[in-house]
Amino acid sequence: MKKFDEQRAFDLLGKIGFTRIAGSPEELKVAEMLKAECESFGLQAEIEPFEIESAVVEAQLEVLEPYQKTYTVRGYQCSESTPPEGLTAEFAYVENALPANLTDVRGKIVLGNGFLRVPQFRSVMKAGAAGIITIDGSLRDKLEETDLHQRKLRAALRAFGNVPVVMIRTADAMEIVAKGAKKVKITLKNENVKLTSHNVIAEIKGTEHPEEIISFGAHYDSVEFSKGVYDNGAGSVINMEAARWFMAHPPKRTVKFCWYGSEEIGLEGSKAFVRDHKDELKDHLFMINVDVGGPVLGYDNVAVTAGEELLHYVDYLLKIKGLAAATRQGIYSSDSIPFADSGVPAINFSRDGAQGASFIHNRFDTMAFLSAEALGKTAEIVLEFADTVINAAVFPIERKIPENIREDVDKYLYKKELAEAKEKAE
Numbered sequence: 001m002k003k004f005d006e007q008r009a010f011d012l013l014g015k016i017g018f019t020r021i022a023g024s025p026e027e028l029k030v031a032e033m034l035k036a037e038c039e040s041f042g043l044q045a046e047i048e049p050f051e052i053e054s055a056v057v058e059a060q061l062e063v064l065e066p067y068q069k070t071y072t073v074r075g076y077q078c079s080e081s082t083p084p085e086g087l088t089a090e091f092a093y094v095e096n097a098l099p100a101n102l103t104d105v106r107g108k109i110v111l112g113n114g115f116l117r118v119p120q121f122r123s124v125m126k127a128g129a130a131g132i133i134t135i136d137g138s139l140r141d142k143l144e145e146t147d148l149h150q151r152k153l154r155a156a157l158r159a160f161g162n163v164p165v166v167m168i169r170t171a172d173a174m175e176i177v178a179k180g181a182k183k184v185k186i187t188l189k190n191e192n193v194k195l196t197s198h199n200v201i202a203e204i205k206g207t208e209h210p211e212e213i214i215s216f217g218a219h220y221d222s223v224e225f226s227k228g229v230y231d232n233g234a235g236s237v238i239n240m241e242a243a244r245w246f247m248a249h250p251p252k253r254t255v256k257f258c259w260y261g262s263e264e265i266g267l268e269g270s271k272a273f274v275r276d277h278k279d280e281l282k283d284h285l286f287m288i289n290v291d292v293g294g295p296v297l298g299y300d301n302v303a304v305t306a307g308e309e310l311l312h313y314v315d316y317l318l319k320i321k322g323l324a325a326a327t328r329q330g331i332y333s334s335d336s337i338p339f340a341d342s343g344v345p346a347i348n349f350s351r352d353g354a355q356g357a358s359f360i361h362n363r364f365d366t367m368a369f370l371s372a373e374a375l376g377k378t379a380e381i382v383l384e385f386a387d388t389v390i391n392a393a394v395f396p397i398e399r400k401i402p403e404n405i406r407e408d409v410d411k412y413l414y415k416k417e418l419a420e421a422k423e424k425a426e
């Protein structure tokens with residue numbers, strides 16, 4: 001018997017499939033829609049607010065020598081403002097910021113490939129760059145389809161310093177390098193603001209072990225320009241089907257459903273949940289996360305952020321039920337990270353698109369490459385797994401994070417680098 005209705009899930013996906021960035025009125029609107037959906041089948045839900053840092057940024061980039069041209073850029077939120085007249089400096093292209101790229105960049109404005117990660121940013125700061133340009137999009141994008149996304153210089157990066165940072169289209173970046181830019185000017189004005197984002201939380205009390213909690217997680221926010229159906233309206237509606245199932249079939253253990261806001265700007269919703277539910281967290285035995293789903297051409301994946309025993313169990317269960325998914329033990333870049341960091345093991349389900357047959361974090365993430373049937377493939381895997389563990393006679397998953405996973409979580413959160421930066425600052 002099927003434990004879900006993929007067409008119903010797909011219809012809901014279409015309804016919430018509009019851009020809903022962290023802290024926006026649209027994000028809140030979808031939170032209210034998810035709450036209303038829960039309540040339509042008798043499940044009470046709460047909307048829990050939390051604060052996020054954001055900023056209003058105006059930015060411009062000019063090449064002054066050996067040619068003159070003004071380029072369209074986006075300024076990074078929370079990056080340093082320039083003086084009103086701008087910051088003029090020599091230009092250097094630093095590729096991937098390897099040591100040999102950074103021998104002579106002190107006081108210069110540097111262009112790097114892609115957007116910044118902690119190790120690169122730290123190196124560029126150490127080398128004394130005065131400003132940073134990053135790139136967005138692809139050379140194949142048509143001008144009118146190249147969306148420069150709003151990004152934020154996250155606190156984890158700012159721990160290593162702060163300079164004006166802007167993002168430019170890939171085609172423009174190539175032109176600047178090819179034409180041999182020597183002197184450039186960045187003008188950036190950043191105004192920090194606080195916004196409110198929201199998690200939607202619902203709970204079904206366990207019939208036999210109400211004190212034991214298993215939570216379902218899926219983020220429902222999207223990035224700018226993206227309708228966010230593949231990432232991650234899909235996970236949101238799959239978990240809604242799970243909520244309907246457990247409402248109709250009361251579970252032995254307490255099941256919590258969490259739809260997280262602001263995942264895309266650094267897992268802010270799940271971090272807020274873990275922080276605001278600290279006392280309750282000791283009762284959370286396990287977390288089930290669903291992030292990306294629905295592509296017609298694709299394949300299912302399971303990442304087990306727990307002991308190896310669970311990996312084997314999942315593998316056997318999939319084979320016994322005839323369900324196809326690749327399995328691995330490891331972390332997954334999503335809302336399961338704050339749980340693992342707090343000692344709660346997790347499992348991550350996703351259906352990833354085949355090469356060239358899916359799009360993420362841009363205007364091409366639309367319903368066009370998704371189907372109800374494909375959504376159902378992941379829903380079936382999630383529910384077959386969840387039903388067995390949540391209703392187990394004895395809960396079989398140890399509440400423990402293995403050493404190798406702990407190391408990966410710490411690496412992912414740049415714990416070592418941040419501790420070093422903090423030590424230096426003191």
Ligand SMILES: [Zn+2]
Nearest residue numbers: 231232291292
């Ligand atoms: Zn996602």
